Amino acid sequence: MSKVYIALQDNDESRYLVEAIQADNPTAEILYMPAMIRIEAQNFLVVKRASVEEVMGRDWDVQEIHLNLITLGGNVDEDDEQLTLTWNQ
Amino acid sequence: MAAKKLNIKDKYRLLTRDLDWEFSYQDRKQAFPFEEFEGIKITDWSQWEDPFRLTMDAYWKYQAEKERKLYAIFDAFAQNNGQLNISDPRYVNALKIFLTGVSPLEYQAFQGFAHTGRQFSGVGARVACQMQAIDELRHVQTQIHAMSHYNKFFDGLQDWSHMHDRVWYLSVPKSFFNDARAAGPFEFMVAIGFSFEYVLTNLLFVPFMSGAAYNGDMATVTFGFSAQSDEARHMTLGLEVIKFLLEQHEDNIPIVQKWIDKWFWRGTRLLTIVAMMMDYMLPNKVMSWKEAWEVYFEEAGGALFKDLARYGIRMPKYADLIEQEKEHISHQAWWTFYTHGHAAGFHTWIPTDEELDWLSEKYPHTFDQYYRPRWELAKAMEAKGERFYTKALPQLCTTCQIPMLFTEMDDPTQIAYRESLYQGERYHFCSDGCKDIFDEEPEKYIHSWLPVHQIFQGQCGGPEVEDILRDYYRMNVGADNLDMKGSPDEARWKLWKGVA
Amino acid sequence: MSIEIKTATLEPVRQTYAHIERRFGNKPASRYQEATYDVQSETNFHYRPLWQPDLELNDPRRTQIVMQDWYALKDPRQFYYGAYVQQRAKMQEVAESNYAFFEKRDLARFLSESAKAQVMTYLVPLRHFEHTANLNNMYGAAYGYGTAITQALLFNGMDRLGMAQYLSRIGLILDANTGESLIQAKHQWLEADIWQGLRALCEQTLVTEDWFEVMVAQNLVMDTLMTDLVYRQLDHKLSESGAQDVGMLLEFMQLWNKEAQRWMDAVLKTTASESAANQTLLTQWVQKWRALAIQALQPLAEAMLDENALAQALADLDKRLAKSGI
Numbered sequence: 001m002s003k004v005y006i007a008l009q010d011n012d013e014s015r016y017l018v019e020a021i022q023a024d025n026p027t028a029e030i031l032y033m034p035a036m037i038r039i040e041a042q043n044f045l046v047v048k049r050a051s052v053e054e055v056m057g058r059d060w061d062v063q064e065i066h067l068n069l070i071t072l073g074g075n076v077d078e079d080d081e082q083l084t085l086t087w088n089q
Numbered sequence: 090m091a092a093k094k095l096n097i098k099d100k101y102r103l104l105t106r107d108l109d110w111e112f113s114y115q116d117r118k119q120a121f122p123f124e125e126f127e128g129i130k131i132t133d134w135s136q137w138e139d140p141f142r143l144t145m146d147a148y149w150k151y152q153a154e155k156e157r158k159l160y161a162i163f164d165a166f167a168q169n170n171g172q173l174n175i176s177d178p179r180y181v182n183a184l185k186i187f188l189t190g191v192s193p194l195e196y197q198a199f200q201g202f203a204h205t206g207r208q209f210s211g212v213g214a215r216v217a218c219q220m221q222a223i224d225e226l227r228h229v230q231t232q233i234h235a236m237s238h239y240n241k242f243f244d245g246l247q248d249w250s251h252m253h254d255r256v257w258y259l260s261v262p263k264s265f266f267n268d269a270r271a272a273g274p275f276e277f278m279v280a281i282g283f284s285f286e287y288v289l290t291n292l293l294f295v296p297f298m299s300g301a302a303y304n305g306d307m308a309t310v311t312f313g314f315s316a317q318s319d320e321a322r323h324m325t326l327g328l329e330v331i332k333f334l335l336e337q338h339e340d341n342i343p344i345v346q347k348w349i350d351k352w353f354w355r356g357t358r359l360l361t362i363v364a365m366m367m368d369y370m371l372p373n374k375v376m377s378w379k380e381a382w383e384v385y386f387e388e389a390g391g392a393l394f395k396d397l398a399r400y401g402i403r404m405p406k407y408a409d410l411i412e413q414e415k416e417h418i419s420h421q422a423w424w425t426f427y428t429h430g431h432a433a434g435f436h437t438w439i440p441t442d443e444e445l446d447w448l449s450e451k452y453p454h455t456f457d458q459y460y461r462p463r464w465e466l467a468k469a470m471e472a473k474g475e476r477f478y479t480k481a482l483p484q485l486c487t488t489c490q491i492p493m494l495f496t497e498m499d500d501p502t503q504i505a506y507r508e509s510l511y512q513g514e515r516y517h518f519c520s521d522g523c524k525d526i527f528d529e530e531p532e533k534y535i536h537s538w539l540p541v542h543q544i545f546q547g548q549c550g551g552p553e554v555e556d557i558l559r560d561y562y563r564m565n566v567g568a569d570n571l572d573m574k575g576s577p578d579e580a581r582w583k584l585w586k587g588v589a
Numbered sequence: 590m591s592i593e594i595k596t597a598t599l600e601p602v603r604q605t606y607a608h609i610e611r612r613f614g615n616k617p618a619s620r621y622q623e624a625t626y627d628v629q630s631e632t633n634f635h636y637r638p639l640w641q642p643d644l645e646l647n648d649p650r651r652t653q654i655v656m657q658d659w660y661a662l663k664d665p666r667q668f669y670y671g672a673y674v675q676q677r678a679k680m681q682e683v684a685e686s687n688y689a690f691f692e693k694r695d696l697a698r699f700l701s702e703s704a705k706a707q708v709m710t711y712l713v714p715l716r717h718f719e720h721t722a723n724l725n726n727m728y729g730a731a732y733g734y735g736t737a738i739t740q741a742l743l744f745n746g747m748d749r750l751g752m753a754q755y756l757s758r759i760g761l762i763l764d765a766n767t768g769e770s771l772i773q774a775k776h777q778w779l780e781a782d783i784w785q786g787l788r789a790l791c792e793q794t795l796v797t798e799d800w801f802e803v804m805v806a807q808n809l810v811m812d813t814l815m816t817d818l819v820y821r822q823l824d825h826k827l828s829e830s831g832a833q834d835v836g837m838l839l840e841f842m843q844l845w846n847k848e849a850q851r852w853m854d855a856v857l858k859t860t861a862s863e864s865a866a867n868q869t870l871l872t873q874w875v876q877k878w879r880a881l882a883i884q885a886l887q888p889l890a891e892a893m894l895d896e897n898a899l900a901q902a903l904a905d906l907d908k909r910l911a912k913s914g915i
Contacts, residue, residue: 002392007295009314034375035302035310036295062097063143066151069318071291073389075396076325078141080097089395092692092765103761103768104754108720110779114789119796120724123640145751146681153678156671170599196628196736200647203731203743207724216750219727223747226740227670230624233606234671237623241601248607250627264635270646271636538633563607577602584598 004074004085005040006047013056014068020051036070045074045085101142106135109212121210127273130338134211137333140325141217148220152227159231159315166308167238176304177372178243178582179573183297184309185245185435186366188236190262191293193253195229197266198222201281205274214333217326221282224319231316235308243578245435245569248562252434255549256562257482257540258362258426261490264537265359269352271533275334276348282327284352288390290320293363296381300371328393335400342401351529353405354522357414358489364419365426368448369440377451382415407522413498416452420460425494427467428479432554434564436573439467459501476572482541482554487516487534488523495519511535612660624669626660628736649734652801654860654867659735661863665855666848673744677751684841688758696834697763704832705763711823711893712835713760713774714784718815719753721791722746725807729800741852745808748849752842759838783892786885793881801860802874808853810878813909814886816846817902822894850909857913871915879906 006021008014014037018030021039028041039045052060062083074085095103111117118124124131143151165171175181199222206218240246253259269280298313334341364378376384394404405411423437430437440448445464448456470477483492497503507518511531518524527534543549550561558564568577603610605618608627634645644650649659656662668676691697700708726746733739760770778784794806820843827835861868883899890899 002395003388004392005389009318034299035314036299063147063151066318066321067154069321070314071295071317072321072324073392075328076140078097087392087396088399089392092762093767095761095766103771104757105750107771107775108716108753110717110775110788112792113779113785115792115796120792126640144754145747146685146754148747149674149677149681149751152674156674160671193628193630197630199743200629200731200739203727203739207727207731212720219723219747219750222727222730223670223743226743227674229628230670233623233628234620237605240606241603242599244602246606247603247610250606250608250630254630254632260633260635263630263633267635267646271638273639533636533639536637537635543633581602 001042002087002089003040003042004045004072004087005038006045006072006085007036007038007070008068009070010035010037011068016055017047017052017065017068019055021045021047023055024048024051041085043087043089047083049081097142098139101139101144104144105139105216106213109210117210121208123208123274124210127275128340128344129273129275129334130340131211132337134209134214136336137211137213138329139213139217140329141322143220143322155315155318156227156231159311160234162311163234163238163308171307172239172242173585174305174307178578179436179438180304180306180370180372181239181243181578182245182435182437182573183366183370184236184239184306185243186362186370187309188232188246189249189252189256189434190259190362192229192232192236193250194262194266195225195232197263197270198225198281199229201266201270201277204270205277208274214330217329218278221323221326224323227319228312228316231312235312238308242581244565244576245578248564251563255540256434257485257544258433258491260538260540261362262359264490265355268355268533278327278330279334279345279348280352280355282323283331284327284349284356286320286323287327287393288353288386289356289360290317290324291385291389292360292381294320295385296376297363297367297371300367300373300375303373303375304371331397331402332400335397335402346402347529349402350406351526353411354407354520354526355489357411358491358519358523361418361422361491364415365422368419368451369423369444372444374447377448378419379415379451387412406525407520410498410520410522414495416455417459417496417498417501420448420452420456421494421496424460424463425483425492428477429483429492430572431478431570432558434562434569436571436576436578438573439464439471455501471574476574480554482544484517485539485541486519486523487537487539488518488526490537490539491519493517493519619667621664621667621669621672625663625736625740629734629739647734651732651734652799653870654801656735656860656863656867660737661859662735662738662856663859664737664741664852666852668741668744670740677748680841680844681751684755687837687840688755688762691834691837692762696837699834700763700832701830704827704830704835707823707827707832707893708759708763708835709770709773710777710781711819711889713756713763713770714777715815715819716753716756716760716771716774717778718787718791718811719749719756721795722807722812723749723753725794725803729804732800733804738856741856742804745849745852748845752845755838755841759835762838783889786887787889790881790885805857805871805874806878808849809857809909810875810882810906812846812853813850813906814882814899814902816850817905818886818890818894818898820846822898822901826894854909854913857915861914868915875910875915879903 008017018037024046025041028039028045031038049060049062062078065083072085074087077084202218202222202225206215206222209215236246253263269277294313294317298310301313302310334345367378426433427437445461485492493504495505497505505520507521507524509516509524509528516527544557549557551557555566559566564570573579604615606623609618609622612626630647638646723746726742726749729742730739730746733742757771760774764770778788794803797803820839824836824839861871887899
């Protein structure tokens with residue numbers, strides 16, 4: 001088991017993203033650092049469009065995550081519905 | 090007829106992947122001539138998995154939004170004289186290293202990815218490289234713009250481009266990227282796309298930029314994080330390249346492993362300068378170099394290599410040595426710059442007592458034993474008005490071009506020296522890693538433009554060091570170099586802040 | 590404690606970077622200037638490229654054109670990355686709303702079979718032409734000299750990828766997202782007689798070594814002719830026959846071509862006026878590629894439009910050449 005992670009800029013939009021991520025990844029760990037929020041999980045993490053739309057109350061395109069993204073670790077798979085990070089181990 | 094909705098993968102594939110064709114009128118190999126000489130075997134480019142599926146219209150839209158936000162902050166920063174909000178004027182010296190040493194690498198990355206973005210005969214990989222090329226141009230330009238305001242109020246940033254091509258310590262980053270660009274297109278991708286982007290740039294852009302935020306530098310943290318959001322795409326490309334090469338042919342595995350060994354070693358040597366920036370040049374500390382290394386290299390890199398093990402790829406050679414070095418390199422590097430501070434384009438200083446205590450706490454196994462005594466000695470000499478500068482020019486490692494400052498890890502009081510004989514000439518190295526790299530491709534490395542050799546050969550003017558600094562490097566001697574104490578930077582800061 | 594700062598103490602030490610000051614004087618510089626001039630490394634390269642060991646990594650000798658200062662080739666649009674993407678974002682917003690409107694109102698159903706066939710036969714295969722233009726501009730971005738020209742070529746290359754994608758979308762609109770139109774278009778490109786001249790010409794540019802010559806062949810000769818034939822004459826023909834809605838899908842390319850021509854003309858004018866040798870070289874290249882293009886495009890122009898179409902396009906090219914002093 002290894003950690004996948006995603007780091008977001010600490011801003012208003014990211015707060016919604018974090019809320020959605022937390023809901024879909026209950027075991028994920030949220031770390032607040034200067035100007036950034038780092039979210040870690042064991043082997044797998046998902047950001048779901050539907051969940052983000054629900055907390056934001058508007059349409060949200062998965063590619064919009066790039067506006068607030070700082071970095072990530074893990075194998076990335078992105079489609080219309082979600083972005084996933086995975087380690088195959 | 091109702092159109093079926095296309096998902097993003099199918100849409101991207103249809104819009105992009107079939108643009109290419111088999112030639113009928115020319116030899117296609119002549120249009121893509123550099124794909125074979127490295128020995129890499131590609132059996133089917135169509136197996137390429139697109140890491141992200143950004144079409145150009147989406148790219149323009151999202152990138153324009155990022156740029157609007159970024160430039161709004163640059164404007165506000167300049168209009169409000171944001172430089173007054175930084176924690177301490179010493180901090181700006183890290184930015185001087187950044188602009189003279191790192192930003193030109195972004196430019197070389199643009200050039201390198203433009204090269205692969207033209208040369209790969211598979212359209213998927215090619216387009217991914219092109220998008221990285223334009224992102225890299227973005228990075229160098231936003232960095233120039235972010236530093237533009239600092240340049241108006243601090244010394245040492247003004248001739249960054251001229252300096253990058255000439256100054257002794259800047260040949261370290263420059264030669265690193267020259268090396269990658271001079272290699273074949275696949276080695277370039279493993280060097281920069283994978284080794285550098287995937288693991289090593291995080292160390293520069295994430296903890297260091299977080300440090301910029303912690304030191305009140307809005308302009309830098311904003312470009313740093315905004316750039317890093319592109320980097321997430323680049324990292325994914327880097328990982329995709331490796332997986333693709335390894336899946337294409339088993340003969341690729343030993344070649345890729347050799348490149349990984351080379352470029353992780355070269356990369357860790359390059360990051361010595363970032364280690365020093367984090368431990369010594371950020372007045373407000375976020376985390377130590379050692380801690381950053383553990384999070385971003387050992388943990389993240391470890392997970393990565395576990396993932397790659399199924400292809401038969403192992404951890405880079407000397408990973409165990411690298412692990413020991415995290416306790417030492419920042420201290421060894423800052424001491425070297427402190428003692429050569431008359432010849433550097435930025436200011437150096439003795440850490441404050443509070444900072445020395447922080448270093449003792451963060452480096453319990455090494456700092457008090459090996460490094461603190463040096464600073465105590467430097468403090469005593471400075472108190473007597475005898476600020477110490479080494480007059481001799483340092484000997485450089487032929488491969489990484491860093492002065493011989495690294496020690497043996499089993500004896501941190503003993504400087505490490507290695508050497509190789511090639512065609513009757515003796516070449517010197519800082520480590521087994523750098524010697525291995527040379528021995529593998531001596532014909533390449535004997536052409537290195539080693540700044541100290543060039544000075545001795547009279548290629549950089551002179552005869553005095555000060556003549557070289559002034560005439561060849563175009564430094565403003567007495568303003569750009571020497572100690573922070575007594576510098577014009579310090580004097581102006583005190584004036585702005587109304588302190589004596 | 591906050592201390593009020595007298596404005597006098599906050600006078601800048603200098604107005605801009607030293608290399609910008611050497612060129613333009615000690616005054617505040619534009620973002621274009623700071624992002625462009627002298628950014629590319631000039632000297633003291635460490636290793637010769639394994640893939641081209643007779644030249645340096647950055648080397649002005651990758652073309653026969655000689656410029657005393659490659660930064661003379663400035664971009665009249667003053668595009669650095671930020672200015673560029675923001676300009677394109679505006680254009681794509683309009684294009685997006687045009688494409689969305691076209692799809693939502695299903696304007697394709699008002700197109701006659703003949704109009705549809707023309708779009709499929711003449712417009713969609715151009716995605717392969719745009720792709721060639723992408724490669725040719727990337728070529729200059731990679732091997733050209735000086736940021737002024739290489740960044741503009743990079744932007745141009747990415748634009749061409751964008752336009753290849755827009756043209757593909759036109760196909761997808763007409764084939765209800767099956768991708769059938771793209772297969773047909775590729776078949777046209779590979780097999781149909783009318784396209785073989787242009788395809789051969791594209792392949793020839795892709796194996797041409799001098800990056801400046803490639804730029805002239807692509808961005809001046811081929812683009813001028815194709816722009817006039819497709820985005821002016823074919824657009825007009827479609828519009829006259831009741832297929833004016835297709836024009837909405839071409840607006841991006843039309844605007845873009847106008848803008849890109851302004852840049853290319855400025856670059857060529859400066860290059861030609863630098864020396865007689867440059868002018869001779871440019872003239873030779875134009876003659877060579879103009880002659881090749883006439884041969885290549887005649888069948889396409891005739892089938893797509895009529896026998897006079899190419900002559901009109903050539904007149905447009907010659908007008909541009911005269912303006913640029915070639």
